[in-house]
Amino acid sequence: MYSVLMSTPERLIESTRDLLWERGYVGTSPKAIQQRAGAGQGSMYHHFAGKSELALAAIRRTAEQMRAAAEASFGAPGEGAYARIRGYLLRERDVLRGCPVGRLTMDPEVIADPELRQPVEETLDWLRGRLAGIVAEGRDSGEFAAGLDPRQTAATIVATVQGGYVLARASGTTEPFDHAVRGLLALLAAHTSDER
Structure with a gap:
């Protein structure tokens, strides 16, 4: 293989x-x-040393690759915040397979083991922080409305993506994922100063 x-x-x-x-x-x-x-x-x-050590190496690798894919989808810092978030939300994904890091959160053995859980938790924290920073840049530049909370918006983006995976897997079609991310983009566009 x-x-x-x-x-x-x-x-x-x-x-x-x-x-x-x-x-x-x-x-x-x-x-x-x-x-x-x-x-x-x-x-x-x-x-x-054993399965646990190998699983930790595999989980760390999965987390690193998720971070790299997300970072690549954010585009260049010179682009607008909405465009960077849009790039993340609409990037190519194997939606029906789900998120490899998100799926680890549903594994009771991974979540029960602090060492195995750590890279999962750190990656999701990093993603929320990275998105919050982009939203803050957009708000500070006047692209987004002043009242848009960066941390809450970032949490909503991550929850929408993860929930979209679950809905798509449950239905056997990517349509629920697509509707979720496009609906979120429409809501974000309503908080921009530009017409989108």
Whole structure:
């Protein structure tokens, strides 16, 4: 499944990422990781102390990739705040598969373990903070209405995206996600000083 050019630790991490997304922590057995990675038990335990350490590396990688994808979608700082938020909301996503970080919040074993939960919590905090900063820039420049609260708006954006994933998965179609993000953009546009 993975390139022979990938190192064994990389194959193990990527296999664990996939399995966590597909099966959750409990369903991700060391044997399944080894089979998917094409690695033996000795090789796995040579590089990682156990399933928990490997899962933590996989969750950190997932969090890093989510941050990078979000940051890339925000566009250049010179663009308007509305355009940057629009870029984030309308970026290409595998909507029916869901958010890999958001799905980890629904995994009881991940949430119960402070070490595994930490990168999930930090990533969602970072995303809300990053969006709040963009909303604040828009408000301070006069693009958004003065009464628009950056933190509340950022929380609404993240909740809309995460909720949109849930609604789309429940219905088996991307339509609820699309309606949610476009509805949010319409509400944000009503708080801008420009016609959108």
